[in-house]
Each structure stands twice: as C-alpha cells, then as structure tokens.
Amino acid sequence: YSFFVTYANIDGYQSDVSRLKQLKPANPLDRWILSESERLTAEVTEHMDNYDLQRSLQPVVRFVDVLNNWYIRRSRRRFWRSENDTDKLQAYDTLYTVLMKLVQVSAPAVPFITEEIFQNLRTDDMPMSVHLTDFPVEDASKRDYRLEEKMAVTRSAVSMGRALRSAHSLKIRQPLKSIYLVTRDADQRSILHEMEGIIKEELNVKEVIHRENEEDLVEFSAKANFKILGRQLGRHMKEAAGLIEKLSMDEIQSVLDGSVLVIDYSAGSLELTEESIVVQRSEKEHMKVLNEGNLTVGLDSEITPELLTEGLARDIIRAIQNLRKERDLDVTDRIHLTIDGGPEVITAVETYRDHIMKETLADMISFGAAETSVQAPCGDTQCSIDIDIP
Helix, strand or coil: CCHHHHHHHHHCCCCCCCHHCCCCCCCCHHHHHHHHHHHHHHHHHHHHHHHCHHHEEEEEEEHHHHHHHHHHHHHHHHHHHHCCCCCCEEEEEEEHHHHHHHHHCCCCCHHHHHHHHHHHHHHCCCCCCCHHHHCCCCHHHHHHHHHHEEEEEHHHHHHHHHHHHHCCCCCCCCCEEEEECCCCCCCHHHHHHHHHHHHHHCCCEEEEEEEEECCCEEEEEEEEEEHHHHHHHCCCCHHHHHHHHCCCCHHHHHCCCCCEEEEEEECCEEEEEEHHHEEEEEEEECCEEEECCCCEEEEEEECHHHHHHHHHHHHHHHHHHHHHHHHCCCCCCCCEEEEEECHHHHHHHHHHHHHHHHHEEEEEEEECCCCCCEEEECCCCEEEEEEEEE
C-alpha cells in the first residue's frame, strides 16, 4: 500500500471504474496476481462459510506474502520507469484492484487499517466505508490455474536457491556463475525452462542449466546393504561388497531409477535393487546442492574476479540507496555522488559507473572523501560515500 501510494502520487495515477472492469493485462505477473486475488476470495469465503474464522485468515497472510515478496518485488522497475506507457498503467490498475480486493476480504478481521486504506483509495462512486461494501465473490473467469501452477514451481525453485545461498553465506547481491535445476518431471522441467529468466534475476545467476539427473552436481558411490544381502550371500558377502563399491555413476543411477542391476561374482549372479545398496552422495567441487521432492537445485559457488567486482558494485548501490533513505531524499531526487575506498572499490565503480548512476539517480560521480561521508560495508571491505542534491 505504501509502495502504491508513493508512486501513484508521483505519476498522478487515477483509477477508473470502467477501465478496471475491462482490465485484461498483457503482463503475466499481473494476470497471476489477479488470479491469486480470486483464489484468496474463494478460500476465505469457504472457511467463513464453515465458521472456521481462524483458518480464514491463513489465505490473507499467504496473499500478503506473495503480493509483497513476489509481485511488488518483480514489478518495481515497471513503476520506476519515467514514461507512462500501457504496461505501467496496467501495473497500477492491477495493484489497485488487488489492494481493494484485499482490504474488502480482510475487513471483517482487520477493521481499522482496511478502512484507512479504503478511505484513501475509494472513488466517489463507491460506498462511504469498506464495511458498507458487499463481500467479494470469486470470479472464476479470472482464475488462471496453469499460471498459478507455473508461478508456484518457479517460486519453489527460487526459494530453494535462496536457502542454499543463505546456508553457505552467498549473499544475494553477489552474482554467481550458474544454477542447476534437476528434475525428471517433464512438466516441471518445461515450466522451469519457460520461467528461467525470472529464476536468473531472482537468484542473481548468469546461467540456468537444466538436467534430468544429478550427475553434474554430485558424485555417487555405493556400498552393500549388509542387513539385506548378508543372509543371502554368506561367505561371499565380502566379494560382492567389493564389486558393489566399484559400480559406476550410471549403474547406481539406474538402480535408483528402479531398474534391477545384475552383477556376477564367483558363486553366481546377484540382482541389485535400491534396497540392497546404500548410496552416498557427495557434492562436486564448488557445488552446493539441495533437494526437495522432485526438484534438485545446485549452485556453482565459485566466485571469479569478474563476479566479485559486479557483486561489489551491487553492494555500493545498496549503500547509496540506504543513505538516500537516511537523508530523507525523495525517490525522484537526482544526486551528486562522492565515493572513496580501496582499489577494488574504485575498479567496481569505474567498471559499472553507468549502471550505478542509473540505479541511484546520480548525475555525477566523484572520487574522494567529504566531511559528511559515511562508512558502509562493500563486499569484504569498506567504502565511504556521500550524496548531495545539485
């Protein structure tokens, strides 16, 4: 709501009832969040009809999360653009629509803040209070179940990637070489192919690599399951165990896929199934791996000097944006930037000068320290930054 109001005031956005009724946005993010808002209405209504009031709030919490942490975050640049094109107007119309739907659905449980938001966003042809409006009814024609599924799979992959970054202290502003997405589910793999642009941006990786098996991520080794094979093999157990330890990656993978592998030993042949071996997985060098259900995600954690410089530039941008907030600058204020630091900081600024200026609305960058400069963390080092309004 704060995000919407800030940029709607800057751009002079005005809602229009007839335009909103005909809203059919081209951007899939808009169509997805509109579909999710109808899902929200349906789920809350179902729980309220069953007098399960506590449960009725769970869809509200879930929707606030996807609205803030996915739709808004994915759409920020559309609102930041200086030109007022059709895509930007549809983004405003979409966010306005789902905000109004959210406050109406939430009003019975959260009466005061929803009324505050409604009063600020209502138009003259609307009731005087959110509590005088009809409770929303799901419009099933606006549901896009396939798009909801696609976004759920995408968000799951991104969530796993972020969990890997967090577990191995790979901060999100540090670009990484690649992410591996491994699944044998053909439909899931198709979705991940389609959505790989979003995954690249969200996880800040240069390349998305799709695989059907984990051979590029981990190395398999197998040992005999003595509990299962001991009685069957008796004195030949040691010989069979040695043969099992020599199984190749492909042979182990075939057993894991449900095939029966036959190996020959001095007393005959032995049929191996997944139950008769113990498989150990070890991550390959620089590879960090996480598995959930059908999906395995692997991050290449090797950070080259080029990636390190780009990550440092992103840290510098973050430090400048934080200083803008601390000094209460308006989101549209242009600045002059003064920055100082070690050789790696200077290299990052010189390499990504245009990008830094664009992201921070800087008209000029000077090197050095000013009296009002502040220290900020930049990668593993520190930099000093200062901003002035020209």
